[in-house]
Amino acid sequence: MTYDNTCKYLAEKYPADFVRWLLAIETTEVQVLKTELILEPIRADSVTFLQTASSILHIEFETRPYSEPPISLRMLDYYVRLKRVYDCAIDQVVIYLKETTSDLVFVSEYTDRNTRHSYRVVRLWEQEPAPFLTNPALLPFATLTRSDSPQTLLQQVATQVARIESVAERQNILSCADVLAGLRFDENLIRRLFRREFMRESVTYQAILREGREEGEKQEALSLILRLLARRIGVVEAQQQERIQTLTLPQLEELAEALLDFSDPADLTAWFDRQNQ
Incomplete structure (x- = not known):
């Protein structure tokens, strides 16, 4: 999962908790709204809309303060679109994930000659854990x-993740914490503290293997492996891709498990070397 997708997953999986955190409202009746709005579509990868009985909470997750168009203009754009569609009170919050010294993370309004629009900003590195x-x-965000x-x-x-009673929830929260911690911590430290066997039992990881088996075709498995490798180590060289294409389906499943520990292209080369021993 990317940072954006991880944040969206948490907000949409636990909407009442995010409403309680950001609006101080106790409610169990929260609806997750679609992110497609009227007029020309705008990028919505890191956006979540939560509707309560009286208002809409618009959450924007950001790893960096720079964007085109600027975040402040996007917030105004979203506000107008939401207002036209739902005609209710709207609370907007931009949550910055990664610490930065940029002054842009302190901007909380859009101003123009005839327009001023304000929204709330949360800088996670300033929040008490x-x-x-x-x-x-909210536990995965505690890492930041x-x-x-x-x-x-x-x-x-x-430690807190290990105390979650539900096995499925524990694995998924750990997966999310693993992703977000990558914005701040060395990967080796994360691996030491977040036991990898928990990750391998997570719903996300199991879905990867299940997808390959259900497709039943080596080509589908190859495509999946290459996508996963691109996320972990970047672009895979043509020579390495050719070597991957020679693997059997069981070997591809082994690679799908092993690549969870990869951090750079050298790890893939080392994996091939071990296969030849």
């Missing part, structure tokens, strides 16, 4: 909150 550590829905000892914080997150 306690509220995030006590709520499984304020701490004098980030490594200790990461250990606290791992």
Whole structure:
């Protein structure tokens, strides 16, 4: 999962928790709205719309403050579109995930000659970790909150994840925490504290293997492996792609498991070397 998709998954999986966090409203009746709006479509990868009985909560997750068009203009654009479609109160929050010194993360309004539009900004690295550590829905975000000892914080997150009773929920929350922690921590540290066997039992990982088996065709498995490798290590060289295409379906399944530990192209080369031993 990418950072954007991870944040969207959490907000749409636990909408009441996000409404409680950002609006201080206790409700269990929250509807996740579609992100396609009227007029020309605009990029909505990191956007979530949650509708309560009285308002809409628009959440925008950002890893960096730079965008084209600017985030402030996008927030105005979304506001107008939502207002036209739903005609209700709208609360907008931009959540910055990765710490930066850019002044843009302090911008909370769009201003023009005849227009001013404001919204709320949350910089996760300024937030106290306690509220995030006590709520499984927000626990992955705790990895990015304020701490004098980030490594200790990461250990606290791992401990809290281990206390989640539901196995399925525990694996999925761990998967999300693993992704978001990558914005701040060294991957080797993450792997040490977030036990990889938990990741391998997650619904996300199992779906990857199930997809390949259900398709039943080697070509589908090849396509899946190449997509996953591109996400983990970047573009796969043509020579490496040719080697992958010679693998059997069981070998491709082994590679699908192994690539979860890859961080650069050298890991793929080392995996092939081990296969030849």
